[in-house]
Amino acid sequence: MDLPAATIFFVIFTAVIGVAGTRLSKTADQFADLTGLGEAMVGGVLIGSINSLAGTITSITAAYQDYPELAVSNAVGGILAQTTFLAFADISYKKANLEHAAASYPNLMYGTLLIIMLSFIFLITFSPEFSVKGTNPASILMIIGYIAGVRMIWKAKRRAMWIPKSTESTVEDLVLYAEDGGLSKKVLR
Template structure:
């Protein structure tokens, strides 16, 4: 029965998050905000809502492995999505054609992951806040990335949405905002059910919360990002595709800070040491995608960073499964 509940929660989460992305996209056009800013933050936060509910619920269940595993696993899977689509559309050289502003978000993703990796081994607690110093650094970097994108949004090329692809709006701004809020509530409920079911599956199967959180739940809650990237690429919009992934990964790190605030003690140090390998491999993949964004599109073997990212994702899941 728990597997059926999990499956239904996955379907509701994916459908709702996809609808949420549609509303976010409508809000971005109707409000006149920059497409890059919307892709990196509003759309990214919208598709990351399942991670919020599942991770916070894991804290409620006093299961730090499930919480940390979900964040690391989601970020891993998001980068896998970029790598797979980059390989599939290799002739378009997607990662080398995105706006230069996205280099900042990609680089901030590397720095945030490095800070998190260090915090697993050692952290300096801030007594009056009940979190480590890494939490403040992550929040500061996230706000800095928001400021940089906002400041450079005016420089972005006006090719995020091709004029030939414009169509009559289905929603008014008010309709889009109301739909966004209602769908977010549905995702909150579905994400909570997803975590309870995942925690039960971890107990039944004996696979462990680390693997279930990093693979089963993380992949399920990251499926909206897959739909978003695929839709953006069908519209020949590499920028929206990459922005939603980079933005989601940055926001996921902020979720980790939120959960650290809710958890009694240090969340990262309470999690299993198996996550040390997970976060180190995530750091490598984050560095690889940054290299792909910064490097010359005319390199002899264009796809090698994406191929390595797929390999390291597989190694991460094997590590969690066997250890």
């Protein structure tokens, strides 16, 4: 593919992602309300998984095709980019500091889980090389750790040991959508 065609495709697909992402955020809020999972859980797991899908496939494919450096740098670069985009979101949210407005126990725990997972990657990188059939057992531990962490966040959501201080800038996660008899969504007022 030549550069002009690649540029046109890039612009088109960027626009599609922008439109779909906007629709996805509204649908995710409805899903969070209808299932009772809450915005933090849906955002952290479901939307996080959807956003990471392309990067995950890229890293897995790169590893399979024997490009380990590309696989790792793609994953770490994706985390770095999304963390930077959080700064852009904070800049665009004019009502208050975004982290303050979204202060919740699940969000605090997601941040802690991210720090633990990234620290684990750092630890593995500087540990002696060890593998079983070409796989570092730490990779399996990371998957188990992520699942256990999300499960712990889900349980802690129901019985939080810490409650963020609410101020006039804190935005509560209110249920805006409910199911009626026909299972269609409607806005509650």
